[in-house]
Amino acid sequence: MQTTSSKTVPHGASTKDGNGATYGFLAYLIWGAFPLYFNALKPAGAWEVLSHRIVWTLVVCLVALAVTRNLSFLRRLAASPRQLVATSLAGxxxxxxxxxYIQxxxxxxxxxxxxxxxxxxxxxxxxxxxxxxxRLRLMQWVAVGVGALACxxxxxxxGRPxxxxxxxxxxFASYGFMKKRIGGSLTAIESLTAESAVLTPIAIGVLIVVGMTGNATFNGHGTGHSVLLLCAGIVTAVPLLLFAAAASRVPLVTIGMLQFITPILQLLCGVLLLGEHMPIARWIGFAIVWVALILLTIDSLTAGTRARRLARAAENCAI
Known part of the structure; x- marks a missing residue:
């Protein structure tokens, strides 16, 4: 009788998972600290900050792609109208x-x-x-219903929606939907480059208007302020690349669990560091949202466990 040997973990797999979790944690940690960064950019307005963010993100991405000699993807993208439209919408x-968010x-x-x-x-x-x-499972319907109740x-x-x-x-959900339509044909940095390239002409136009109206802050508020605006590209690109590295190394469930780090840190930044008032009634509303997220997480974990069990059963039957 043929016996099945115990499966061995591939060499370096645990290290790869550990690195992936670290990359994901760092990405969500940086995103969670964004309120402190954008608050430090005052008195720049949202449109000026956004425009600098787009322009300098494109610069950072182009430099990175030039160093890795990977700019040829722009020709492939231009030759695919459908993908170009999807990328433009995502942008x-x-x-x-x-x-x-900045506003x-x-x-x-x-x-x-x-x-x-x-x-x-x-x-x-x-x-x-x-x-x-x-089609949603029962637990997903309940989670969505609880989330609607919270809203x-x-x-x-x-006193308003x-x-x-x-x-x-x-x-952001619509952005994720468009990214799904694009699929894996573009890497994270290629996708960010394309999205930034689509938006850059608009961003430059906004910067010109802001300058003409006398509301530009880039040159009139010290070197530190100018440097912070210049860093917008790095601040945007780095966490995205860390996230891409994490997503390729760890299960989707792990990414799903890590994603809650960002809003938790943003909430703490608002209440503890930026002095925003949070009455008890609002904490109750957030708690209702968290109940919905707990239900959604339980459903995801349960579905993932069931899928792995079925996969193992099918593999055993094949053996």
Missing amino acids: LFIAVNWTV AVITGHTVEAALGYFLNPLVTVGLGVVVLRE VYLAIDY PWISVVLALS
Whole structure:
């Protein structure tokens, strides 16, 4: 009778997973500290910050691609109208996300912005149902329902819908949807380069208008302020590349668990470091959102465990 030998872990696999988790943690840690960075850019307005972010991100990406001799992808992208349109739409969605987020931070609404990224997984699931006609499991329906309840509760508490949170969640979920349509044909830095290239002419136009109206802050607020604006490209590109390195090394479930680091840190930045007021009633609203996220996480872990069990069973049957 043939016996099955125990599986050995591939050499370096545990190290690879460990490195991947570290890369993911660092990416979400940097994103979580963004409120402090954007708050430090005052008195620059959201449009000026956004424009510098786009322009210098493109510069950083082009330099990195030139060093690695990988600029030829631009010709491939230009030769594929469908992919070019999808990339352009992705760039527009992330530009909306960046603009609203920066405006939220510099106007003292970091906590409401953090809520948007807590809501993002729930909105992504909802987008899958509406756009992709995906079928949800019972636990996913419950999670989405609890998330909707939280939005209604917070709208009553704010005296208005939490527009900042909703727009951030919708724009980022839409960005993720377009990235899924693009697929794996572009690496993380290639995709960011293409998105920045699409937006750069608009960004340059905005900078010209800001300068003509006398609202530009790049040259009039000291060397430190100018350097901080110049660093916008590095600040944007580094966490994205760390995230790409993590996503290629660790399971999706791990990435899903790590993603909550960012809104938690953003919330703490808003309340503890930027002095934003958080009444008890609002904490209750956030708690309802967290219940929805816990349900979604449990469902994801359960589904992942079930899929691995079925895969092992199929493999054993094959043996």
